[in-house]
Amino acid sequence: xxxxxxxxxxxxxxxxxxxxxxxxxxxxxxxxxxxxxxxxxxxxxxxxxxxxxxxxxxxxxxxxxxxxxxxxxxxxxxxxxxxxxxxxxxxxxxxxxxxxxxxxxxxxxxxxxxxxxxxxxxxxxxxxxxxxxxxxxxxxxxxxxxxxxxxxxxxxxxxxxxxxxxxxxxxxxxxxxxxxxxxxxxxxxxxxxxxxxxxxxxxxxxxxxxxxxxxxxxxxxxxxxxxxxxxxxxxxxxxxxxxxxxxxxxxxxxxxxxxxxxxxxxxxxxxxxxxxxxxxxxxxxxxxxxxxxxxxxxxxxxxxxxxxxxxxxxxxxxxxxxxxxxxxxxxxxxxxxxxxxxxxxxxxxxxxxxxxxxxxxxxxxxxxxxxxxxxxxxxxxxxxxxxxxxxxxxxxxxxxxxxxxxxxxxxxxxxxxxxxxxxxxxxxxxxxxxxxxxxx
Numbered sequence: 224x225x226x227x228x229x230x231x232x233x234x235x236x237x238x239x240x241x242x243x244x245x246x247x248x249x250x251x252x253x254x255x256x257x258x259x260x261x262x263x264x265x266x267x268x269x270x271x272x273x274x275x276x277x278x279x280x281x282x283x284x285x286x287x288x289x290x291x292x293x294x295x296x297x298x299x300x301x302x303x304x305x306x307x308x309x310x311x312x313x314x315x316x317x318x319x320x321x322x323x324x325x326x327x328x329x330x331x332x333x334x335x336x337x338x339x340x341x342x343x344x345x346x347x348x349x350x351x352x353x354x355x356x357x358x359x360x361x362x363x364x365x366x367x368x369x370x371x372x373x374x375x376x377x378x379x380x381x382x383x384x385x386x387x388x389x390x391x392x393x394x395x396x397x398x399x400x401x402x403x404x405x406x407x408x409x410x411x412x413x414x415x416x417x418x419x420x421x422x423x424x425x426x427x428x429x430x431x432x433x434x435x436x437x438x439x440x441x442x443x444x445x446x447x448x449x450x451x452x453x454x455x456x457x458x459x460x461x462x463x464x465x466x467x468x469x470x471x472x473x474x475x476x477x478x479x480x481x482x483x484x485x486x487x488x489x490x491x492x493x494x495x496x497x498x499x500x501x502x503x504x505x506x507x508x509x510x511x512x513x514x515x516x517x518x519x520x521x522x523x524x525x526x527x528x529x530x531x532x533x534x535x536x537x538x539x540x541x542x543x544x545x546x547x548x549x550x551x552x553x554x555x556x557x558x559x560x561x562x563x564x565x566x567x568x569x570x571x572x573x574x575x576x577x578x579x580x581x582x583x584x585x586x587x588x589x590x591x592x593x594x595x596x597x598x599x600x601x602x603x604x605x606x607x608x609x610x611x612x613x614x615x616x617x618x619x620x621x622x623x624x625x626x627x628x629x630x631x632x633x634x635x636x637x638x639x640x641x642x643x644x645x646x647x648x649x650x651x652x653x654x655x656x657x658x659x660x661x662x663x
Contacts, residue, residue, distance in 0.1 A: 429648025464506025
């Protein structure tokens with residue numbers, strides 16, 4: 224393993240340093256469908272890679288540094304080109320990889336190495352950095368840099384695809400890195416340096432979407448609901464210490480952090496040590512957004528008072544508590560919970576963010592229906608010494624529109640779309656799609 228490690232070589236860069244689109248070229252955003260895997264509660268999208276085209280279902284990781292996929296013994300592509308060691312396209316000192324043959328995709332000599340990260344696996348995997356064509360719908364995108372690794376070389380509990388949906392063949396990373404997919408597409412196609420994410424609550428309610436280089440027009444929704452404050456904005460901050468499994472010494476984090484000032488349940492402030500909400504001089508604490516955690520993970524010192532106060536507020540509403548169902552700590556008799564436009568009438572969890580805006584988590588995002596009779600509070604205990612105090616997980620993001628502006632470093636969010644009588648699956652109809660837009 225190279226001493227400087229791959230994430231040092233990814234060359235974490237501020238997007239504000241990249242050349243911005245100019246001229247009169249009409250931006251052509253990419254729109255990729257998002258599905259939810261019911262077993263893992265992870266979210267994935269489909270792309271096609273290589274020649275002949277190989278359909279790849281890739282898990283979406285907003286904290287992932289690049290796109291990587293499984294180039295196992297049955298995979299090949301005539302348009303794949305390994306990146307030579309030491310070339311300008313090889314990110315920094317990533318080391319070299321070699322292979323004894325037979326030579327194919329993922330098996331070549333003097334090739335720029337890649338450290339393949341699956342946050343759900345217990346290991347870091349070796350791979351190659353290469354470029355190939357990427358197909359989004361009928362649009363061919365050339366020279367996309369990615370990592371590939373041979374899953375056949377890793378077996379048992381050490382599988383590179385461990386924890387991912389069975390149909391998944393890799394991970395699509397959207398972090399603050401030069402090799403993240405949105406970075407490459409923004410630079411090569413004259414697009415704004417931003418992406419928007421809208422995760423579906425289930426495939427039964429339709430698909431969500433990933434918008435690269437643009438977000439849906441909200442004008443029809445605003446007019447329908449007479450609401451000019453639909454989108455709220457808070458700064459995206461950089462943790463000066465990396466929270467990745469592998470990183471170079473002194474690397475800042477390329478994941479997306481926000482500042483939570485306080486937490487309220489039905490307008491009453493949760494009592495816990497406020498320093499947990501700040502990032503200390505070792506990079507511990509704070510709040511980040513993750514699509515690889517199915518449910519929000521909290522430091523024990525935040526989780527315990529959250530459960531205690533939520534249960535009390537629920538009891539005030541005559542909601543009956545029942546035995547907990549792992550991994551959740553508070554569960555309730557589903558028949559005693561009322562219904563609202565946001566699915567379930569339960570206490571509201573309110574995250575007060577930097578800038579004075581509030582991320583309100585209503586019943587559709589706070590509760591998980593574990594069976595026909597029991598609904599549980601969808602937060603989990605992260606223990607007493609987690610690296611990050613709050614990791615906002617996928618369930619809390621569902622049917623919320625999030626736009627990551629990587630130039631001004633801000634996050635815009637909608638709160639639950641159910642409040643506006645719509646869902647993620649309906650947003651494409653509001654998108655002002657110009658001629659030639661790229662939809663997968």
